[in-house]
Amino acid sequence: MGPQSTEVEIPRLAAAKIGNDVGLLLAKLHATGSLLNNKALADYGLRERSFSVLTLACSGLEPTQRELADFLSLDPSQVVSLVDDLEHRGLVKRAQGKQDRRAKIIVSTAEGRRIHTKARAGLEACEQTQLAALTDEENVQLRALLKKALWG
Amino acid sequence: MGPQSTEVEIPRLAAAKIGNDVGLLLAKLHATGSLLNNKALADYGLRERSFSVLTLACSGLEPTQRELADFLSLDPSQVVSLVDDLEHRGLVKRAQGKQDRRAKIIVSTAEGRRIHTKARAGLEACEQTQLAALTDEENVQLRALLKKALWG
DNA sequence: ACGGATCATTGAAAAAGTCAACGATTGTTT
């Protein structure tokens, strides 16, 4: 058997004009990435979204659930579920908002930070796999472009 | 009322480390993009996915449903629904595979091509809106990086 | 203090995704 390559072969259909469609490219890269990420996070009982929530809970930024919903492009009710799950497992807890007593601030527990550190390591390896075709410079470039597209 | 700006303000949470997470950036850009795209395509009774199928049907590449499923990261059964819908509306039709009589080739009708041309115009304007923060060069660069990440 | 708006939460309804099974057809093995 010849040299076993891990390359993804270019599909015949990529030749179509739509192969330049940003929407489609984003959808595809997002789809394959989510698959890998969720697989990597499964070891820690997390998924892409719960990991995002946990990360922000660990960030020291003291996000409210509303901020999480906006930032993660989720419905507020979805955030409730995610936080419920993480809270039941003792990884985060809800604290009362400081200026606004309606809002709940999500903060990490010590256990939450422990899990988060481990999970992040796994995820970063995963990300590197997904972007293996890019050089380090291109990798940085891609992030910068995505951020600029989002927030100018 | 002062100068009405269309800028998106940078969310407080973007400062978190996760603001560099490729997975999250892709998810966000994809989410906001899909919203815009679907809104733009609604005028033609299309959504992002049915538009993709229609585009490939119009491409002359004569894709099979299996190829569509693989290329669009969909389950084969989802392709059935999409093609059913487009076929009922007379925009595409199923033709028998040439080498393989199990496979069905999806080709566009004249009406399908008519609608597709119109819809594409709307979509391109939409894409430009979404990537307004990028220069033309960065726009090209982003596409190139996404394609390279996907197919090397 | 009043009225309208926003927060987290709930629950229901709609949409999307996943998966196993099927007939028809193909390619492969014997």
Next chain:
DNA sequence: AAACAATCGTTGACTTTTTCAATGATCCGT
């Protein structure tokens, strides 16, 4: 050529995700 496993599109069941309206508590402007 006969038998076998594999693949294609399709169907239907099932689960998950998304969407949305309603609610109590709280905030803000008047």
